[in-house]
Amino acid sequence: MSQFTQQVILGLLLGGVYVAVALGFSLVWGILNIVNLAHGALVIVGSYITWDLFTRWHIDPFLSLPIDALVLFVIGYALQRGVINRVIRAPLLFTFLLTFGINLIIVSLLLLIFTADFRSVTPSYSGNGLHLGSVTIPYIRFGGLVVAFLLAGALWAILNRTRIGAAILAVGADRDAAQLVGIDLRHMYALTFGIGAAFAGVAGGIISTFQSITPTAGDPYTLQAFAVVILGGLGRVSATVLGGLTFGLIEILGQSAPGLGSGYANAIAFVVLVIVLVVRPRGLLGRLA
Amino acid sequence: MIAREERVPRSLRRFAVPIGIALLAYVILVPLTSTDTAQQAGLPLLADKLWFRIATTVAMFVVMASAWNIIGGLTGYASFGNVAFFGLGAYTVGVLVSSRSWPFPLALILAPVTASLFALIVGIPLLRLRGHYFAVATLGIGVAVGEVVNNLAPLGASTGLFLPIVRSDLLFFYLMLGAAAVAVLSTWLILRTRFGYGLLAIRENEEAAKIIGVNTNLYKVAAFCIAAALTGLAGGIFAQWNSFINQENVFAISDNVQMILMAVVGGAGTVLGPVAGAISLELIIQTLAGGGSKAVYSQIGLGVLLAVCVIFIPRGVIDFFGGQSRLSLQYLRQTLRETSA
Numbered sequence: 001m002s003q004f005t006q007q008v009i010l011g012l013l014l015g016g017v018y019v020a021v022a023l024g025f026s027l028v029w030g031i032l033n034i035v036n037l038a039h040g041a042l043v044i045v046g047s048y049i050t051w052d053l054f055t056r057w058h059i060d061p062f063l064s065l066p067i068d069a070l071v072l073f074v075i076g077y078a079l080q081r082g083v084i085n086r087v088i089r090a091p092l093l094f095t096f097l098l099t100f101g102i103n104l105i106i107v108s109l110l111l112l113i114f115t116a117d118f119r120s121v122t123p124s125y126s127g128n129g130l131h132l133g134s135v136t137i138p139y140i141r142f143g144g145l146v147v148a149f150l151l152a153g154a155l156w157a158i159l160n161r162t163r164i165g166a167a168i169l170a171v172g173a174d175r176d177a178a179q180l181v182g183i184d185l186r187h188m189y190a191l192t193f194g195i196g197a198a199f200a201g202v203a204g205g206i207i208s209t210f211q212s213i214t215p216t217a218g219d220p221y222t223l224q225a226f227a228v229v230i231l232g233g234l235g236r237v238s239a240t241v242l243g244g245l246t247f248g249l250i251e252i253l254g255q256s257a258p259g260l261g262s263g264y265a266n267a268i269a270f271v272v273l274v275i276v277l278v279v280r281p282r283g284l285l286g287r288l289a
Numbered sequence: 290m291i292a293r294e295e296r297v298p299r300s301l302r303r304f305a306v307p308i309g310i311a312l313l314a315y316v317i318l319v320p321l322t323s324t325d326t327a328q329q330a331g332l333p334l335l336a337d338k339l340w341f342r343i344a345t346t347v348a349m350f351v352v353m354a355s356a357w358n359i360i361g362g363l364t365g366y367a368s369f370g371n372v373a374f375f376g377l378g379a380y381t382v383g384v385l386v387s388s389r390s391w392p393f394p395l396a397l398i399l400a401p402v403t404a405s406l407f408a409l410i411v412g413i414p415l416l417r418l419r420g421h422y423f424a425v426a427t428l429g430i431g432v433a434v435g436e437v438v439n440n441l442a443p444l445g446a447s448t449g450l451f452l453p454i455v456r457s458d459l460l461f462f463y464l465m466l467g468a469a470a471v472a473v474l475s476t477w478l479i480l481r482t483r484f485g486y487g488l489l490a491i492r493e494n495e496e497a498a499k500i501i502g503v504n505t506n507l508y509k510v511a512a513f514c515i516a517a518a519l520t521g522l523a524g525g526i527f528a529q530w531n532s533f534i535n536q537e538n539v540f541a542i543s544d545n546v547q548m549i550l551m552a553v554v555g556g557a558g559t560v561l562g563p564v565a566g567a568i569s570l571e572l573i574i575q576t577l578a579g580g581g582s583k584a585v586y587s588q589i590g591l592g593v594l595l596a597v598c599v600i601f602i603p604r605g606v607i608d609f610f611g612g613q614s615r616l617s618l619q620y621l622r623q624t625l626r627e628t629s630a
Contacts, residue, residue: 035421086600090628092420093367094599097553100546101595108588223432226425267436270429277426278414 002134007252009137015248016145018228019241020206023148023155024199025225026232026240031172031192033092034084037099039225040218041106042197046072046204047213048114054121054208061121061209062143068201076197081190088189103222110215118212126209144206148244151199156237158195168192172235220266227273233282247272316344320462341458345530347571348465349523353544354551354563355472356519359479361549362557364512365492366416370427372545373434374404374517378524379539380438383450386529388443393455397525404521405514407434412513416506419495428542435540449535452528461530468526469564472519477560479515488512492558547574554598570594601625 025039046068053059053067079102087094129138159165170178171188179185204218211217224247232243247269254268321327322335336344353375361367378400385396415426438444445451455461479485487508490498499505528534547570555566574591601621 029421035425083596083600086625086629087603088629090599090603092424093361093549093553094603094628096367096421096424097546097550098596098599101592101599104588104592104595108585108592111585223425223429227429230422230425263440264436267433270433273429274415274426277418277422281418281422 006135007256008249009135010141011249011252012245013137013141013145013248014252015245016141016148017203017206017244018224018247019244020144020148020151020203021200021221022225022228022232022240022244023151023237024196024203025222026229026234027155027199028193028196029229030235031168032080032088032189034088034095034099034193035092035226036193036196037096037222038079038103038106039196039200040220040222041103041110042072042076042200042218043204043207043221044110044213044215044218045075045106046201047208047217048110048119048204049201050205050208051119051121051213054123055119060123061205062147065147065202065205068205069198072201072204073194073198076200077190077194079197080193081186084193085186085189103219107215107218114215116214118214119208120212121208123209138210140209144209147202147206149241151202152237152241155195155199159237164191168195223266224269227269230273231276316466320344320459323459336458338458341462343572343575345458345462345465346575347568348462348469349527350548350551350567350571351469351564352465352472352523353520353548354555354567355469355476356516356523357548358552358557358559358563359476359488359519360512360516362552362559362563363476363479363485363488363492364509366419366509366513367424367549368427368513368516369424369542369545369549370411370429370431370434371516371520371548372540372542373431374408374520375524375527375544376435376438376536376539377407378404378521379528379534380444380450380524381521382525382528383452383534384444387450387452393529397522397529400525400528401518401521404524405518408514408517409510412510413506416509416513428545431540431542431545435536438540439536445535447536449533449538450528452532452534454532455529461526464526465523465530468519468522471522473560473564475515475519476563479512480560484508484511489558550595550598554602600628603628 021039021043024042025036028034028036028039049068049071050061050064053064054061083102084095084098087098123140125139129136130142157165159169167178167183167188168191170181170183171185171192175185178188203221207213207217207221228243228247229240230243231247232239232241250272251265251269255265319335320341322332323337323341328334353371356374357368357371360371381400381403382393382396385391385399386393411430415423415430418426439447479488487498487503487505490501490503491505491508495505524539527539531538548567551566551570552563553566554570555564556562573594574587601624603624
């Protein structure tokens with residue numbers, strides 16, 4: 001029983017990471033209608049910033065998260081304003097291919113700058129955890145979960161409590177109408193993508209605390225972010241949170257099922273994904289399209 | 290996505306047809322200079338090992354890009370999981386030849402069968418999805434099938450499968466060339482039948498197609514199965530040609546993106562667009578890929594190329610080589626204006 005409890009806790013903690021990764025992805029998809037295949041690469045850029053600050057100046061990984069957010073916001077804003085805005089009205093295959101190309105470029109640049117070596121961030125408390133009876137909660141993973149909830153709260157507040165958020169939602173609901181009421185579309189697209197990238201950066205910072213980083217480590221996260229958004233549903237912050245936590249649980253519990261192992265993580269995820277897509281395409285909490 | 294009927298103006302046809310015939314004659318005849326009789330007769334060796342490797346790879350991508358074009362270009366369903374068919378075809382041949390010691394030709398016949406059976410099974414639920422959902426669900430299929438194969442002991446798990454080596458550059462080149470011809474001819478034939486018009490109708494407006502009596506589900510699944518069969522055939526040939534297969538070399542998602550890129554750059558929805566795209570892009574990739582540290586730059590080059598093509602020539606190069614439009618600064622500016630914010 002306690003082993004099962006441990007699995008559930010690990011699943012929820014992993015789910016927290018997925019929530020963090022998927023928030024920005026979901027925002028960009030929901031508002032801009034872009035499935036950003038470079039999302040995982042942006043996540044890993046955040047990881048490398050945290051790693052660099054940690055090894056060079058011994059900055060605690062959790063303290064470097066705002067820096068990740070800031071740098072990635074600038075990168076994201078520039079990418080959307082300079083490049084992706086050029087194909088925003090093209091059929092979706094083109095934004096798909098374009099973001100794949102951007103992914104390729106970012107990964108290659110990371111490879112040139114940081115080489116393919118495994119990098120890890122190991123603060124002094126990284127091995128410690130909270131022991132409750134036979135159940136252990138690693139501090140680092142718990143910190144990640146807390147940050148994920150803070151991010152979700154922040155995104156919700158931005159979208160629902162600020163003028164910029166209202167403008168972003170307006171753009172997502174009806175581009176032409178938003179333009180008619182005086183919203184600068186190009187700026188809003190770039191701002192939305194920038195916020196999405198900033199969230200990806202923070203997620204990357206969290207990831208670097210428990211996983212070794214390589215330039216290609218982000219690719220699975222793009223797919224997982226997609227699965228989380230499908231599972232939860234598009235267009236709501238709460239849906240992404242629920243989707244992420246559920247996805248983490250499914251992954252951990254699925255791997256401990258007899259006959260399966262950690263090698264099947266992606267396969268389990270996608271079987272779930274395909275079932276959800278076919279049975280309930282709008283996800284657990286999604287709005288009707 | 291915008292593929293119109295290919296109407297090549299006479300002035301262009303005067304050049305295009307002879308050049309096409311010359312190119313075809315070249316790829317069919319040049320390999321023959323490597324045979325013993327030709328060498329003894331003192332003919333110059335025009336096709337060395339490297340030539341065969343590159344030419345066979347190009348032909349392989351012609352098959353994959355043309356096959357993708359049938360489901361992605363004609364039907365409008367952008368599949369990111371076609372590489373699963375390639376992998377399944379390769380593993381069909383791999384398992385039958387290496388563990389069951391079937392003769393290669395017999396195993397090769399089964400490669401497209403396995404691939405299209407799989408396409409039938411996953412196609413029926415997945416082709417109900419559209420847009421992003423279809424794209425990523427198929428992407429998931431590609432990843433998931435590769436991962437399952439990577440974990441199954443009878444399929445060699447993560448070590449992969451080794452096939453008895455067959456040393457014949459000539460055989461594999463002609464096989465792949467034959468597969469490419471079959472792929473191009475199938476596309477050409479499909480576009481001339483009721484089935485082809487049905488697919489185009491689905492791409493343009495699925496609801497309308499249904500109303501005018503197109504059995505959309507049947508047509509979509511059939512197109513998916515044909516694409517799968519062709520891709521599986523290429524995979525089967527690849528398995529014996531390379532004599533080693535594992536998850537990484539036959540289930541590479543980057544291959545899937547490459548075939549899409551080739552079809553789109555050449556001109557999705559046309560017969561010869563994917564061929565032109567596959568030949569030109571694969572030659573560029575082979576030239577850039579010097580191995581070692583250069584590989585990184587080739588990746589960056591590919592990424593930049595992808596971005597430039599998508600932004601400036603979304604209709605593919607066939608659009609101006611085929612005489613629909615002229616390549617000019619104004620054309621680039623116009624395509625940019627059509628899609629930007």
